[in-house]
Amino acid sequence: MRMLCLLCVINTLESVDMEPTQLSRTAKIRQLAKLDSKAAVVELTAFLHDVFDIEINDLRINHDQYSLNSLNGFFQSNGIAYFFKFHQEDGEEDMQGEYYRAEIVSDAGLPIDMPIMMSTQPGEQILVYTKREDKRFSDVLLMLDKNPDDGAELRVADAEKVLNQQILAVALRTLHPVTPQQVAEEPMHHLFFDRMVNLKTGQVPGGRYKDFYINKEFEFPGVKLSWDEFSNASLVINGQRMQSTFDEIFKAAVQRLNPVNLADAGGFTAHGDAHNANVWYKTNSSTPTLSYFDPAFAGKHIPSLLAEAKATFHNVFAHPLWLYDSNDVVTNFQTEAKYRDGNLFLDSDWKLSRVRERLLEAKIEDFWRPFLKELAVREMLPATWQQTLRSALAMCPALVMNLRGGADRHSPDSSAIAFSMVGLCGSAPEGGSNLITDFFDRIDPLRVQ
Numbered sequence: 001m002r003m004l005c006l007l008c009v010i011n012t013l014e015s016v017d018m019e020p021t022q023l024s025r026t027a028k029i030r031q032l033a034k035l036d037s038k039a040a041v042v043e044l045t046a047f048l049h050d051v052f053d054i055e056i057n058d059l060r061i062n063h064d065q066y067s068l069n070s071l072n073g074f075f076q077s078n079g080i081a082y083f084f085k086f087h088q089e090d091g092e093e094d095m096q097g098e099y100y101r102a103e104i105v106s107d108a109g110l111p112i113d114m115p116i117m118m119s120t121q122p123g124e125q126i127l128v129y130t131k132r133e134d135k136r137f138s139d140v141l142l143m144l145d146k147n148p149d150d151g152a153e154l155r156v157a158d159a160e161k162v163l164n165q166q167i168l169a170v171a172l173r174t175l176h177p178v179t180p181q182q183v184a185e186e187p188m189h190h191l192f193f194d195r196m197v198n199l200k201t202g203q204v205p206g207g208r209y210k211d212f213y214i215n216k217e218f219e220f221p222g223v224k225l226s227w228d229e230f231s232n233a234s235l236v237i238n239g240q241r242m243q244s245t246f247d248e249i250f251k252a253a254v255q256r257l258n259p260v261n262l263a264d265a266g267g268f269t270a271h272g273d274a275h276n277a278n279v280w281y282k283t284n285s286s287t288p289t290l291s292y293f294d295p296a297f298a299g300k301h302i303p304s305l306l307a308e309a310k311a312t313f314h315n316v317f318a319h320p321l322w323l324y325d326s327n328d329v330v331t332n333f334q335t336e337a338k339y340r341d342g343n344l345f346l347d348s349d350w351k352l353s354r355v356r357e358r359l360l361e362a363k364i365e366d367f368w369r370p371f372l373k374e375l376a377v378r379e380m381l382p383a384t385w386q387q388t389l390r391s392a393l394a395m396c397p398a399l400v401m402n403l404r405g406g407a408d409r410h411s412p413d414s415s416a417i418a419f420s421m422v423g424l425c426g427s428a429p430e431g432g433s434n435l436i437t438d439f440f441d442r443i444d445p446l447r448v449q
Helices: 025-035 037-052 102-108 137-146 150-174 180-184 187-191 207-212 227-232 246-256 309-317 326-332 354-377 385-400 412-426 435-443
Strands: 057-061 070-077 080-087 117-119 126-130 218-220 223-225 234-237 267-270 279-282 289-292 299-303 335-340 343-348
Touching: 025 037, 025 070, 037 057, 037 070, 037 117, 037 126, 102 150, 102 267, 137 150, 137 279, 137 354, 150 267, 150 279, 150 289, 150 354, 180 299, 187 299, 207 385, 218 227, 218 412, 223 227, 223 335, 227 246, 234 412, 246 385, 246 412, 309 354, 309 385, 309 412, 326 412, 335 412, 343 412, 354 435, 385 412, 385 435, 412 435
Parallel strands: 234 343
Antiparallel strands: 057 070, 070 080, 080 126, 117 126, 218 223, 267 299, 279 289, 335 343
């Protein structure tokens, strides 16, 4: 039996190009976990034993609302408890390339929990940590969404503020011009562009964009629409007419999130996928702190307008409840939909919870506003920055899961809120303001002195 080392990087197989229909072991395990949890435990136990050559006992897979493209859980080995996690894309998106570069994040000075065992082989990628008693930040915040507590909210907001100050410091220190080739080689495009294109043929629409939405039916409260009706409808969200249709929002995202178009604002070192289910809330001192884990998409040349887009959306605008806890929508919010004369009206009383407003404040004040100001000072802020960031924010929910009512986790009611958020993020309104325009107004260096 092999001694556990501080960082045990194991590549057990020679790297080979997989056939289009051949799934990796992690892909098979993730699929199996959706259908037969007991069988998945058997397969995962054998996989961990083969990769790390250690005894595996009492393995448990977590089934939570945040495990959309990943699998995590716990096991025992020689009396020691461990936590494991791996990220696994679907089908043709099977994970290829260089992932899980935790040292990039650590060397840059960002707080990160380093794995004690790691496999980086494509299709065999997994991280193992010593089990800790800290809660994931996502779980702490969900509790505060449902049960507001001013004192606890101030503590988590302070921790978020400190983390964003650390992100900003690293971003400014590592910001540099990048080439389209450097940008294209970053793995985080699996979170955006690669989910919109057929990776084998280059055809658009492809990937999840095609599988989730093209030629499908869209169901909202009292309304059912074809793809053509839905995608080409003039949008009116909460009484505010938007400039773009859903078809135009998706097409703009295909254009703006293509890696060849993302080098104009430079790049910097970042985690890349820092939603709060990948963040520990550490309370072992008088002041709570935050620490990353699962750096599946970390990189040194991450395009600067994408680096914190996912964290911004998934940690703020995806809450409370509608994206990850869609079953709770009906009992917490009122929604209404109408389709008339080519117009789609989506209305709801959803709004940010108080704790999410506090997290948004930290994201604006301690990252986005000063960072964009510095981009402008260095003459690295392109004229298209708002559309690029809008596209990234809109695609965060649209590509992370199928938002159609009845298709996956979503009901017609939660789907109405979901697509309202895609519309608000992806399109400016014809007039007036909303949650997203207020966000852009507050971070725009041309507006803020």
